[in-house]
Amino acid sequence: MHTPHPAPLAIAAPVPLRGTVTVPGDKSISHRSLMLGSIAVGETRIQGLLEGEDVLATATAMRAMGATIERDADGLWRVNGVGVGGLLQPAGALEMGNSGTSTRLLIGLVASHPITATFTGDASLSARPMGRVIDPLSRMGADFTASPGGRLPLMVRGICPAVPITYELPVASAQVKSAVLLAGLNAPGITRVIERVPTRDHSERMLRGFGAELTVEDGVISIAGEAELTAQDIVVPGDPSSAAFWMVAASIVPGSDIVIRNVGLNPTRAGLVTALRLMGADITEQDARTVGGEPVADLRVRHAALTGIEVPPELAPSMIDEYPVLFVAATFAAGRTVARGAEELRVKESDRIAVMAAALTAAGAAITEHPDGLTIEGRGGDPLPGGVRIASSLDHRIAMSMGVASMRATRPIEIDDAAPIATSYPDFIATAAALGAEPTWLDR
Missing domain, CATH: 3.65.10.10 (Enolpyruvate transferase domain)
Known part of the structure; x- marks a missing residue:
């Protein structure tokens, strides 16, 4: 279970992300x-x-x-x-x-x-x-x-x-x-x-x-x-919620080109892929197949210039856990992204709307909070200023999403406690390092 000792973390990406990822089971x-x-x-x-x-x-x-x-x-x-x-x-x-x-x-x-x-x-x-x-x-x-x-x-x-x-x-x-x-x-x-x-x-x-x-x-x-x-x-196919972090990381870090193996693409879970493609993400399905009754494919993701969109609210149920990292993608898009219809985020491991709004604002993003989502003024691919420590609120998806944001920041975005990541993705930090990012444990 979650350690009582906070584990602060920052992740930099000084080089493009390259390589192959196998995400945990769904x-x-x-x-x-x-x-x-x-x-x-x-x-x-x-x-x-x-x-x-x-x-x-x-x-x-x-x-x-x-x-x-x-x-x-x-x-x-x-x-x-x-x-x-x-x-x-x-x-x-x-x-x-x-x-x-x-x-x-x-x-x-x-x-x-x-x-x-x-x-x-x-x-x-x-x-x-x-x-x-x-x-x-x-x-x-x-x-x-x-x-x-x-x-x-x-x-x-x-x-x-x-x-x-x-x-x-x-x-x-x-x-x-x-x-x-x-x-x-x-x-x-x-x-x-x-x-x-x-x-x-x-x-x-x-x-x-x-x-x-x-x-x-x-x-x-x-x-x-x-x-x-x-x-x-x-x-068990690979978890699309875990793959989401690498889809966004490769999309926003210039020069990146990765393959994510064995990703479950159940239509009721694939909303983030749809949303990112609407924003201009370069995501290609390879070797599409059916495993245990669930649709699966390998995803090749390359860096792309993203554009802000109005996220279709009907996508919300199929990507409810991916909204935090979608907010990160929108931060680096050109123009405004409106992502609403996600009031369910208020009662997750944390109030993910409020916590992500606070974290991204502290890191230098322009955010407007709504009861059911966020409006984000994108930076057109420019990095965040960073140089802050944000609160993850004991939420694994907040910690990983802000870890992805830190990969495209001028100065580190420090996550106050990355230990909760182990609840869903124990190898997240090791995978980031294998792709070329540089995780750094702080205050240890």
């Missing part, structure tokens, strides 16, 4: 493969699992509820599940670290089992509201005792049988959708989720792959309860 798919493998019958084998702190928190929690999860020396993960309805009472609190995905999805799983579980997390996660999953799961019969504001520490007392519901998402959220669908797995009858704006569909794809009866029609996702899931062999 975090969303990694979480879900462990969870569904843990409630399937038989042994699920997972290749390419992201071994960051968030995903390891999911593995630890599933072990605590009865699954057998082991990692072979060659990196293959083996999960022997307990079957739907077979989760056991955990002996102690489930420590989620910084992982909102683990927390919300596991609350959904527990909600329809006859067990009680207490969820705890670090300071950042404990500040994030859980009311958006508490509401629908309470309607299904689960009982909650939460900290003020619907936050962690939180106790959920599951119920079996749970009540299947039809629930319309008040905001576009794949986590809330997934929590309700996972609860519906062990509820008699049909549980339905209505989403007016499509969100990432990894849960639907993987639930079908494990054998759940799930249909999607006109924005209504229906799942039949009392399911029996069958173990699967899963190959």
Whole structure:
């Protein structure tokens, strides 16, 4: 979990970025493969699992509820599940670290089992509201005792049988959708989720792959309860959210030319590629293929002169985690970029709108903050002045995004604490160095 000792960092890029990158396995798919493998019958084998702190928190929690999860020396993960309805009472609190995905999805799983579980997390996660999953799961019969504001520490007392519901998402959220669908797995009858704006569909794809009866029609996702899931062999594609940092870094550092291998390009996750191409980014797909039911390709990214755009709001759900690094790209574009429709950023690991606005402004960018995004006056490719230390607010994506911004700064942009990067991308700093950047740990 996140170290209590801050680890300040700055990254310079005195030469063009060159080389080949293999990004970690997709975090969303990694979480879900462990969870569904843990409630399937038989042994699920997972290749390419992201071994960051968030995903390891999911593995630890599933072990605590009865699954057998082991990692072979060659990196293959083996999960022997307990079957739907077979989760056991955990002996102690489930420590989620910084992982909102683990927390919300596991609350959904527990909600329809006859067990009680207490969820705890670090300071950042404990500040994030859980009311958006508490509401629908309470309607299904689960009982909650939460900290003020619907936050962690939180106790959920599951119920079996749970009540299947039809629930319309008040905001576009794949986590809330997934929590309700996972609860519906062990509820008699049909549980339905209505989403007016499509969100990432990894849960639907993987639930079908494990054998759940799930249909999607006109924005209504229906799942039949009392399911029996069958173990699967899963190959996890590269995480597009991790690839995003290198797409932007290569786009803004003059002379750069890199290839990012094995990037998942699920249409519900590929919004940043679309947005960057609208800005003029040079991104070419190579060796397009399908891996484990997910579209995948290698991406060649070369430096390009970017132009400011009005980011189509309908792209927001497909790149919600990539907005911080999109803000960085916009900072170096020619002209104005308006990126709105992303109010969800206010309740991530940090308030990513406010934190990125403050960080980029301190570094020398011209930013206007809105309730649902930012307007950014681009610098036409000119570097930021830098020479400041910014607050990452214990948010891994803020730290990595500002690390990318630092690669195009006259003086270093110091990130006050880069340790949270390990929650999703433990090799980020080593990869930056391998491409030719110069990371420097400070105050050590």
